[in-house]
């Protein structure tokens with residue numbers, strides 16, 4: 001299909017005026033994802049947080065936003081930094097991959113590095129920025145998004161961007177609120193533009209503390225609505241059925257649900273977390289689901305682990321990967337396993353195989369990292385360029401891709 005010369009001239013002129021911003025569609029979208037580790041969330045997002053885009057995670061205090069973002073860093077470090085696949089499925093040439101780093105922009109100055117290591121983060125490949133002002137935080141985030149050596153950046157959190165504003169009161173002055181909203185709007189706009197460059201394969205996860213609205217009917221996202229519509233994915237976390245651990249006078253630990261009766265602590269203690277994908281530009285529709293995160297070590301689980309065996313089992317049964325044979329015998333990928341508990345035990349004993357199974361159920365496949373040869377060689381992008389090396393004639397020319 002050939003456009004008219006007049007239209008081609010307009011495209012050419014605009015492209016000349018604003019380089020790298022106007023091109024023909026390629027019909028391709030980056031399929032790479034960074035697993036969140038939450039099975040239902042990864043499944044809804046087709047594998048996890050989308051690469052080179054902004055994911056906004058909001059939640060009230062102690063809704064495990066930072067934990068989820070830290071787990072994403074650990075998962076990103078575990079996988080190939082180029083194709084983002086689990087190591088078992090990666091076929092990238094080791095010569096084209098290079099060490100890449102994660103950055104946490106700790107606006108709140110509360111990031112716990114030891115805790116991050118517990119969650120599986122490799123400190124050798126992590127940088128932590130502690131900006132002194134909202135403006136400095138924005139500068140960090142913007143600059144880092146444009147660095148070929150950083151694969152993931154976490155901003156924790158937008159609500160803390162203007163430190164002088166008292167966040168515990170929802171009746172802050174309109175001037176202060178306006179200032180922060182402008183700062184956030186600028187940051188989000190700059191990030192969306194900068195992340196959209198294949199040469200810089202950075203993914204942004206931005207956290208925000210939600211405040212209850214005055215009418216009690218909803219939540220306020222500090223910093224205005226811009227942050228939501230400029231994010232590719234907006235996730236809201238809520239904890240429910242929160243329990244507290246009560247230490248009795250005799251030293252015994254009892255778990256006490258709010259308004260409920262204390263009971264002895266047996267096994268790992270879980271926090272029930274609900275996530276709502278408010279909107280997503282990388283998958284269809286909004287989703288609501290729940291998951292259990294371990295917050296008190298026990299039964300072989302450590303803090304931050306997600307007990308998702310039952311969730312995976314249900315989906316695997318629905319898709320026919322796990323089939324009931326007779327009695328309590330099940331067929332799992334051609335192997336006969338006795339009882340559902342046996343299947344669970346098998347998965348627990350083989351974490352790598354279990355991770356691959358989950359990735360498969362999330363729509364990822366162990367395919368090859370293939371280069372599609374485009375009709376027009378000028379539009380090609382080789383792995384080297386995708387990895388940030390070599391010369392580029394312009395980011396708009398990109399579109400040689402990773403295919404499943």
Ligand SMILES: [Zn+2]
Nearest residue numbers: 080083090092
């Ligand atoms: Zn790879």
